[in-house]
Amino acid sequence: MSFDTFPIQLSLQVATIAILLVGPAGTALAWLQAKRSYPGRGLVDGLILLPLVLPPSVIGYFLIVLLGRRGLLGEALDASLGLRLVFTPTAAVIASMVVALPLLVKTAQPSLEAVPRAMEDVGRSLGLGEWGVFVRVTLPVAWKGIVAGLVLAFARAVGEFGATLMFAGNIPGRTNTMPLEIFAAYQAGEDGRALVYVLVLTGLSMLVVLAAGRLAPRGFGS
Amino acid sequence: MLRSLPLLLLLAGCQAAPGHSEATAQQEEPVDVTLAAAASLRRVMPELASAWSADRPGVRVQVSYGSSGTLRQQVEAGAPIDAVLFAAAAPVDRLVADGHVHAASQRVVATNDLVLIAPADSTEAWTFETLTQLPATEKLAIGEPATVPAGRYAKQALEGLGSWDALKDRTVFGGDVAMVLAYAKRGEVAAAVVYGTEVVPGVRVLDRADWDGAPGPVVSVGTTTEGEQQAHAVAFLDFVAGAEGQAILKKHGFGAP
Known part of the structure; x- marks a missing residue:
């Protein structure tokens, strides 16, 4: 049986880069939603959740419309920077980031909300700035929820299929992540080859769910 | 359990009742002939189907489109085709070998040709021969060779020219030939390999695979051994191979077998 480890490597790489990029932004968003009230906060909440409820095909469509070769932004990126995203590993990273964001924000947000304001105010009264309060007071209390969010977001990023297929395409050796390879192998009747990646993804997801269950203060199993 | 008894009786009654009027039921019930057709036939099939069923009242043709490889899988998995x-x-050969298609029914009903296309507004002038000069940031689209015949032909053509290895990592695979065409139409790829019958406004033909030893695409058909509408299926394929069917295929750009 021909077995190629490239899809495994690529999936892990894509998901890792996606989480490195979306992690800080998602944590900041979770903090913003947890700690601040501002006009349009509900709308932002909805927008963050949207990729979780939208079919991946809709996300893929939006990505093509926005970042495609002739997309609203894609055309300008190509003309100004010569940057072409469609059918590249970068496109797979972007698709993974979009679907990972809501899981991160929605898992981290309750942990941040659970940090009592009074506790943070003590920090402020002792002369800490907002960043200091976050790092020295909020984070030490809420870190488990944030890490659980990152772990779940990573799992979602590794498993991203629909939007990736539309936006990153299937180029063997370049953009064929594990989920794409499973689909291609199944369609070609190579069920045995599909099974290898199915087992890898299932094992990985199992680990992630167990890890998130240990970290999250409530919900997510244990 | 008791509460569902009336429902059971009702269901039983429904099943028994039509027994009296079987003859009339057969006249009124439309017969569905289900065909699995390659994506490359999606434009010609509706016309073939309506021309054939025009003088067959009560016979409806249902067509399921997809890549031939995917459809072959579905037939093997027991889809009602x-x-x-x-x-x-090749995919029909495999169904014959596995006993899913009647060997005697297999035949070639049309031929096609393989073309290299580009988005209509592209100014490039690639040929199959010069494709290896495609810049590293540009992409070529072909069908997934494992399941899409257009992709397999394209790969064969490029292998024949010795350029497959150079192009492999710039080649994006489409799930069927319609998807490959869409990639080119949308301008997401610099070039694509499809059938001559796929060419529509929005894309431009750059080159044809017409050299000696270039792959020669065919449309291969057969009736399934597990299909329930054997007689209709045979009649439909005879129609496609006959004068009227051939005229329709020709109109859509297919070649004679």
Whole structure:
């Protein structure tokens, strides 16, 4: 049986880069939603959740419309920077980031909300700035929820299929992540080859769910 | 359990009742002939189907489109298909070998040609021969060779020219030939390999695979051994191979077998 480890490597790489990029932004968003009230906060909440409820095909469509070769932004990126995203590993990273964001924000947000304001105010009264309060007071209390969010977001990023297929395409050796390879192998009747990646993804997801269950203060199993 | 008894009786009654009027029921019930057709036949099939069923009241043709490889899988998995019309002989051969298609029914009903296309507004002038000069940031689209015959032909053509290895990592695979065409139409790729019959406004033909030893695409058909509408399936394929069917295929750009 021909077995190629490239899809495994690529999936892990894509998901890792996606989480490195979306992690800080998602944590900041979770903090913003947890700690601040501002006009349009509900709308932002909805927008963050949207990729979780939208079919991946809709996300893929939006990505093509926005970042495609002739997309609203894609055309300008190509003309100004010569940057072409469609059918590249970068496109797979972007698709993974979009679907990972809501899981991160929605898992981290309750942990941040659970940090009592009074506790943070003590920090402020002792002369800490907002960043200091976050790092020295909020984070030490809420870190488990944030890490659980990152772990779940990573799992979602590794498993991203629909939007990736539309936006990153299937180029063997370049953009064929594990989920794409499973689909291609199944369609070609190579069920045995599909099974290898199915087992890898299932094992990985199992680990992630167990890890998130240990970290999250409530919900997510244990 | 008791509460569902009236419902059971009702269901039993429904099943028993039509027994009296079987003859009339057969006249009124439309017969569905289900075909699995290659994506490359999606434009010609509606016309073939309506021309054939025009003088067969009560017979409806249902067509399921997809890549020939995917459809072959579905037939093997027991999908209720009466006849297959694929874009290559190989997937039909395999169904014959596995006993899913009647060997005697297999035949080639049309030929096609393989073309290299580009988005209509592209100013490039690649040929199959010069494709290896495609810049590293540009992409070529072909069908997934494992399941899409157009992709397999394209790969064969490029292998024949010795350029497959150079192009492999710039080649994006489409799930069927319609998807490959869409990639080119949308300008997401610099070039694509499809059938001559796929060419529509929005894309431009750059080159044809017409050299000696270039792959020769065919449309291969057969009736399935497990289909329930054997007689209709045979009649439909005879029609496609006959004068009227051939005229319709020709109108859509297919070649004679």
